[in-house]
Amino acid sequence: MSFPLLTATAALPAVGAVATAAVPAARRTAAKWLALAFSLGTLALAATILVRFDPGGARYQLTESHSWIAAFGVRYELGVDGIAVALIGLTALLVPFVMLAGWHDADPLETGSRRWRPTQGFFALILALEAMVILSFEATDVFLFYIFFEAMLIPLYFLIGGFGDRAHERGEKAASTQRSYAAVKFLLYNLAGGLIMLAAVIGLYVVAGSFSLTEIAQARADGSLRMATGVERWLFLGFFFAFAVKAPLWPLHTWLPNAMQESTAPVAVLITAVVDKVGTFAMLRFCLQLFPEASTWATPVVLVLALISIIYGALLAVGQRDIKRLIAYASISHFGFIIMGIFAMTSQGQSGATLYMVNHGLSTAVLMLIAGFLISRRGSRLIADYGGVQKVAPVLAGTFLIGSLATLSLPGLAPFVSEFLVLVGTFTRYPAIGIAATLGIVLAALYTLVLYQRTMTGPVRKEVSAMPDLRVRELVVVAPLIVLLIFLGVYPKPVTDIVNPAVQQTMSDVHQTDPKPEVEAAK
């Protein structure tokens, strides 16, 4: 038997989490380095997956399969396709940066109690979250996926509820209540989604007699497994609801602004750049493959919801007064694009959506982390408390501008490629929706530039006049991400090469082909 690479990739951060948590209270720095080392090790393993993955080969590669709960046919089945590889890569890449960015976020405020170990907890929770996210990208057994899909709520709950914006909270008593409100809301909302999905998972087992994605998809494809139309639609809705909450899709989005606003910037990045991607990824992998007919049936509604997400998220972002909330609403708008790309049912749309997941992860990480640096310097999340930062901290402002430009999908930066692919993919099939969605790019420019203008330009406010520029640690976090944004904006081929075959497979699963250009069709 070959080396279980996929298991190892997920197990390493899990082991790291345990090891980090076990570090004694006094050795705080050692715990940080240990966690960072583990995350880098995971990155190395993820890179190995990337190398070992053959885009032209079988659909699921590096597969592992062991019996687990034999009575219900639940198996420990792992396997990756191109889409999963891309997202595992993104996850493994972001975690070390997130850790570095949050290096001091979990230092205890007062050094008194010897048993209190928030730092260890913070880093251990991040590693645990990473393990679960990676496993949910890898799982090809529906039940196994469900377990990790739900389990990742636990570390995230503690990360949101336990570690708030330190600087913002100083002297504010209400902050911790708000934070626990956000954490509970996040947990309950996602649990509710998960619960409905559980019902659908069980229903699927009753109908299909198996939890194995590959088996069911195969049976669906060759016609040996037929589902009654009504049954398929209900099951689809059960799955889709959970993913739409996680993604999040309008009108199930309200947990995201609260969660992102209250958590520290690194955790906010984890939420939106990594965890939420599981939702959109699962739509692509589970909804479309397991329920092709129902997916086609639901397409118009989903597209309209996605369109509403895009415009609504953008408009709300314009109206926000809190930096992090603004970014959260911008993310909602972007998730609208991703979902729209997935359900446009064209190869451009789906490739674009997959690319978008990666690119949005990078761009949000840049924007959010820098916003976090900014907030940690001034101790306020309110946009109105800033002004003229550009003058005192030009590097911070410059990188923030690049993050903003990536968010508004400027050509040359990675998000443009994906956004345009999504738009084109949608447009070829649903022109009206495609055109309406382009409004989103105007609004994106509005909210990002308003944010930049109000915080970075203008006369220097007294409170920010002594603000230090980016430190070396912070620059180490931001610079590689920006380089990656530019590289993928100009040369996205490495990613598209991995993604394309998987997208073609998905397209054939849902029995869809791209519409032909009209000129050719006329001939």
Next chain:
Amino acid sequence: MTAQLAAYSTSTGEAVQFWILGTLAVLGALCTVFLKKAVHSALCLAGTMIVLAVFYLANGAYFLGIVQIVVYTGAIMMLFLFVVMLVGVTAADSLKETIKGQRWLALLCGLGFGILLFAGIGHASLKDFEGIGRANANGNVEGLASLIFTRYVFAFELTGVLLITAAVGAMVLTHRQRIGRARTQRELAEQRVREGKHLPPLPAPGVYARHNAVDIAGLLPDGTPSELTVNKTLRERGQIRDVSAEALNDLRALEQRAEERLERTAIEAATFKRPEEASK
């Protein structure tokens, strides 16, 4: 009468016995539930149990019938009475309901449950009515014994374990652990002095009351009862009988007689008011 029906029915004598004793049993049960005093309840229950014992006998369960009388009614019910005495035999419960809606819910549930049970029994197909005769052919006790020591021997052993456990459990529950050394009389006396509460021995009950029952408080010189004279347990149960008014009335009668004899007018009626009344 067909053979079938014969198998179903019993003798007229038994029927008469059933209707009379059954009515008694139900009455006893109702009294158990609705009488205020626990001791009355216990007695009614004992009566019901005896009636049931008779029914056992009538049904051919001779051993059980005897056991019911000897063990149940004789031992267990007496244990009940014992506890009732311990807790306070004269205390009457208020039957007023304190939990909102509890009584109605209880009655509703009981009624529903009863109807359901009756319906169930009515529906049940109780066709083959064997009669106990054949099973009791070798004697009831012998029959039971052979079953208990063969087929049910394991359960029987277990009941033994259960009984021992129960006995130990009862001991544990009622036993008070003595934590420290028992204090000597001297120490107790010293403590009393230190606290300065009540130095001499407590007064005996009924001293000035012309009664000598333990639950009657002795009267102080002004005619008021002194709680100190009554046992703590009775005090806590609220079972003090107050005879002070009687004594005062006696006193008043005595004085009236003296007035009549000595032909004097009453000095002042108000002086005979009880001190706390006077203070009001």
Next chain:
Amino acid sequence: MIALLIAAPLLGAAVLLVGGRRLDAVGHWIGTLLASASFVIGLVLFADLLGREAEQRTVVQHLFSWIPVAGFQADVAFRLDQLSMTFVLLITGVGSLIHVYSIGYMEHDERRRRFFGYLNLFLAAMLLLVLADNYLLLYFGWEGVGLASYLLIGFWQHKPSAATAAKKAFLVNRVGDMGLSIAIMLMFLTFGSFAFEPVLSQVGDTSEGRLTAIGLMLLLAACGKSAQVPLQSWLGDAMEGPTPVSALIHAATMVTAGVYLIVRSGAIFNAAPDAQLAVTVVGAVTLLFGAVVGCAKDDIKKALAASTMSQIGYMMLAAGLGPLGYVFAIMHLVTHGFFKAGLFLGAGSVMHGMNDEVDMRKYGGLRRYMPVTFVTFGLGYLAIIGFPGLSGFFSKDKIIEAAFAKGGTEGWILGGVALLGAAVTAFYMTRVMLMTFFGEERWRDRAEASGQAAATPHESPGVMTIPMIVLAVGSVFGGAFFSIGDRFLHWLEPVTGHSEGHPPVGAWAVTAATVVCLLIGVAVAWAQYGRRPVPAVAPRGSLLTRAARRDLFQDDFNHVVLVRGGEHLTRSLVYVDHTLVDGVVNGAAASVGGLSGRMRRLQNGFARSYAVSMFGGAALLVAATLLMRAV
């Protein structure tokens, strides 16, 4: 080789922006050097093209596949033909001159290195725009110049007005960009591609309606970038940027990208007459709009900006005429590039000498103090009003001629508008000239009023005047050079196509009419501003003047409808999100919580209550059993 054209300034931008403060001392030289390098490469390529046959002057260089997705091929490929070559030379040539000028102009700015980085970035993006071989890559350049323009307008970010203007420019451009992206999507839907070659060669295979849609979307894009009505509002505010920026981006190059786009997509417009008509209408309206606004502005840069708008209106008008006008549109674009850049640099020089004062009412009589500026500005002035013999005369005259040649009522209307525009142009440019360089020295009053010693205006250093002189030479001789022997026509014709129009009146008559209009305009201006002293404070003016000063209420309209309306919309949406969408969520949570609170009351701690529940449950079980048996 073509890629090197872009790579040079791109490298400059990267080095200057990433390099940090170490490069502060030499940054401007690096920037200028790389811009000039690009110009030199452009010249070499130009020579190469000239050496070929007219038909083989299109060079395509395929670099790599940009976005390879099934059915969707976007390549990084460059196309160098006569049209792009013209632009390359204009961009790099004028660009290099302005780099040189900026060395002097920005000397005292501590962030000069960064300024040059942005300028280089702009050059790279603009070259990418004109060299792209497909619309998507063009879009890349299109947004790239938008970014550079954003950065440069907002270069003095500490001024809130600059930051706001930059944002406004970017946003209005984004609206246009939306048009371009929709156009690209339409092309993809129709032709399965958006490279120039397949799209433009298959135009005949699709319906006119589709082409009209594409054309209108391209026009929207062009309106955004070229500041045409109704998306013109950003250009005036864009003058918040440093003057070299106004010269390079908002006069000579970037704003003409819209014209480039339409000429480049000529095949589409040729097949969609409705779209073409829309282009001419937009051009004509903007022409007058810009001219009217230009008459009322007291800010020298804003007056020039309005003039730019108006001149681009001419180009659009010409481009909308189809093969009649493409060549002349581009020709006017090039000559305009010279003289407008020259005028802006002149204005910058004046401001440089006047401590950054922009109000013309506080100038006056400057010709004595800055002779070089006066001469070069004057030559530019003569060129823009179309003084016979100078470059503006040749190009503008051709456009007016072509407008008449359109024929029918349309031709008369368009020609009339163009003529009227020429007259108004002459008026407002003369006004600028007179208020700045002639008349009494009003700046003295101002200085005295504020109690300061009168700062004597001074001529700018050589590094600034030399580019002005070069541009002035271009504005004087450019037109004649292009027109004599129809050189420009022959050069561009293989790409854009050309058809001779037949104006209803003779060419000489048109020219004569133009000259007459121009003289009227100058005369009126002289009557108003030359003979009488100019008041230092703007008079109230007529209704039209006041409207023109406020950009014909365009900004007010935007403010009321878009900004205010948008604010209300977002505010109410925020409210809706909080109360309604989130309210449903919180309400669900609260009702579950409330229900639990009620249920909790059942746990009252009384054993007997629990017993009732138990007993009730048992009763239910019995009932269920009975029912099951009954069934």
Next chain:
Amino acid sequence: MNPVNYLYLAALLFTIGATGVLIRRNAIVLFMCIELMLNACNLALVAFSRMHGNLDGQIVAFFTMVVAAAEVVVGLAIIVSLFRSRHSASVDDASLMKL
């Protein structure tokens, strides 16, 4: 007479006992009601024994008695200690779980 009547009587007694458990507060009376329910069950068992003609019903009734005895012993012990600590035999007083 039909011997099923014994069953009806048993059901009636059981119901009365159960209702008593629900409405009485005195722990001792409560216990008595439980005893009444157990006895009702015993009666039914004995009647069943007779109907089926074997002794198993009586055996079960016998065991029931033993268990009842054990239960009473422990239960009364609990009541006594409860009374000692609370000076009351009311089950409602032992309601620490309530809000």
